[in-house]
Amino acid sequence: MRLTILGGGGFRVPLVYGALLGDRAEGRVTEVVLHDLDPARLTAVTRVLAEQAAGVPDAPRVTATTDLDEALTGADFVFSAIRVGGLAGRAEDERVALAEGVLGQETVGAGGIAYGLRTVPVATDIARRVARLAPDAWVINFTNPAGLVTEAMSRHLGDRVIGICDTPVGLGRRIARVLGVRPDQAWIDYVGLNHLGWVRGLRVAGRDELPRLLADPALLGSFEEGRLFGPDWLRALGAIPNEYLHYYYFNRETVRAYQRAERTRGAFLRDQQAGFYAAAGDPDVSALALWERTRAEREATYMSENREAAGAGERDDDDLSGGYEKVALALMRAIARGERTTLILNVRNRHTLPVLDADAVIEVPCLVGADGAHPVAVDPLPGHATGLVCAVKAVEREVLAAADAGSRERAVTAFALHPLVDSVTVARRLLDGYTAAHPGLAYLR
Numbered sequence: 001m002r003l004t005i006l007g008g009g010g011f012r013v014p015l016v017y018g019a020l021l022g023d024r025a026e027g028r029v030t031e032v033v034l035h036d037l038d039p040a041r042l043t044a045v046t047r048v049l050a051e052q053a054a055g056v057p058d059a060p061r062v063t064a065t066t067d068l069d070e071a072l073t074g075a076d077f078v079f080s081a082i083r084v085g086g087l088a089g090r091a092e093d094e095r096v097a098l099a100e101g102v103l104g105q106e107t108v109g110a111g112g113i114a115y116g117l118r119t120v121p122v123a124t125d126i127a128r129r130v131a132r133l134a135p136d137a138w139v140i141n142f143t144n145p146a147g148l149v150t151e152a153m154s155r156h157l158g159d160r161v162i163g164i165c166d167t168p169v170g171l172g173r174r175i176a177r178v179l180g181v182r183p184d185q186a187w188i189d190y191v192g193l194n195h196l197g198w199v200r201g202l203r204v205a206g207r208d209e210l211p212r213l214l215a216d217p218a219l220l221g222s223f224e225e226g227r228l229f230g231p232d233w234l235r236a237l238g239a240i241p242n243e244y245l246h247y248y249y250f251n252r253e254t255v256r257a258y259q260r261a262e263r264t265r266g267a268f269l270r271d272q273q274a275g276f277y278a279a280a281g282d283p284d285v286s287a288l289a290l291w292e293r294t295r296a297e298r299e300a301t302y303m304s305e306n307r308e309a310a311g312a313g314e315r316d317d318d319d320l321s322g323g324y325e326k327v328a329l330a331l332m333r334a335i336a337r338g339e340r341t342t343l344i345l346n347v348r349n350r351h352t353l354p355v356l357d358a359d360a361v362i363e364v365p366c367l368v369g370a371d372g373a374h375p376v377a378v379d380p381l382p383g384h385a386t387g388l389v390c391a392v393k394a395v396e397r398e399v400l401a402a403a404d405a406g407s408r409e410r411a412v413t414a415f416a417l418h419p420l421v422d423s424v425t426v427a428r429r430l431l432d433g434y435t436a437a438h439p440g441l442a443y444l445r
């Protein structure tokens with residue numbers, strides 16, 4: 001079985017390859033094709049993978065190419081893990097928004113809109129090529145903003161594209177742990193959009209254990225989201241939000257903390273990874289050891305400003321690495337081998353959330369098997385959550401319209417309608433700032 005990874009020179013690729021190396025079962029991936037625009041990044045990552053594979057019998061064969069059509073032809077699965085504009089682009093997404101006094105973040109608010117506007121045209125082109133060159137392939141989308149990008153691709157690939165994120169699983173795991181429940185025995189009632197969802201219940205043998213957590217301030221204070229949002233707010237909500245909702249519920253505090261920070265997350269990673277790729281080409285260093293060190297530092301500092309601002313403390317050591325690769329591998333196994341399972345994924349709504357149309361991509365538990373991912377029926381969201389989900393989906397639709405028509409007017413509308421952008425004037429200045437910063441937005445007229 002052949003797996004093609006777009007963004008194959010990316011820093012997280014060794015996590016995926018490591019997961020593949022652990023898979024010994026029949027029908028596993030035997031061939032990995034890395035595609036990237038940058039040959040130097042491909043060389044660096046290929047060196048890491050070669051060290052990972054050393055001594056592993058029948059390790060999946062790795063090839064690398066900068067030709068997209070060649071990479072897609074013959075693929076059974078395609079992981080799309082691209083970052084249009086690179087980490088330098090991410091740093092600009094954050095900087096321009098913070099300079100306007102609104103949230104500058106990779107996927108949420110103005111920064112996420114700018115990233116979406118850059119990415120949708122590229123992802124759409126990829127989807128069209130997959131439909132032509134590998135019509136039977138399944139596309140697993142890692143590319144952020146994952147919900148929006150999955151929806152853009154689904155317009156050409158239908159249900160053959162499935163978006164993934166590690167945060168819902170991580171959240172479910174942390175809640176299960178504080179409740180003393182085995183995560184694999186818990187049914188996590190979670191729904192929303194990517195980076196905009198809520199755990200409303202956690203059932204073990206049919207019994208909802210979440211009320212026990214919400215009623216116990218000491219338990220609530222003993223895990224990351226409990227400290228991040230505070231026990232009182234969680235009790236008021238009656239649900240545990242995805243960590244990304246911190247940007248909505250504590251927006252001012254985060255914007256201030258980010259403005260005060262010495263560097264944005266994107267700028268930190270841009271500099272850190274430039275160092276990694278420069279050094280990983282040196283034949284005298286172990287590319288794998290270098291990658292491991294860089295990764296540990298990256299994970300130890302993940303969302304650290306938010307946690308610091310909220311007094312939430314560090315993420316537990318054994319809870320680092322969200323596990324994108326584990327979700328992706330479980331999904332691929334379920335489809336390729338018909339191993340039925342349930343995973344929280346980004347798929348088309350159908351009739352799951354009645355306030356959204358059938359083609360809107362949402363994040364929801366899905367039954368997965370040989371015929372793909374099917375959202376399970378969930379309880380309706382409360383009004384406050386429905387309001388946010390509808391507002392952000394409307395913004396995503398404006399981003400898609402702006403990308404399709406190359407329209408500045410639609411792009412300004414996307415910024416202006418976002419709940420975290422408080423003025424149409426600011427929205428106009430944001431688009432001006434982003435078009436000045438990103439050559440990839442020159443298509444907007």
Ligand code: G6P
Pocket residue numbers: 106107144165166167265269298299302303322
């Ligand atoms: C989580 C989210 C991803 C996001 C990443 C950012 O894993 O689910 O969507 O890209 O965090 O982490 P970073 O280390 O790049 O700041």
Ligand code: MN
Pocket residue numbers: 146164165166167195
């Ligand atoms: Mn994510």
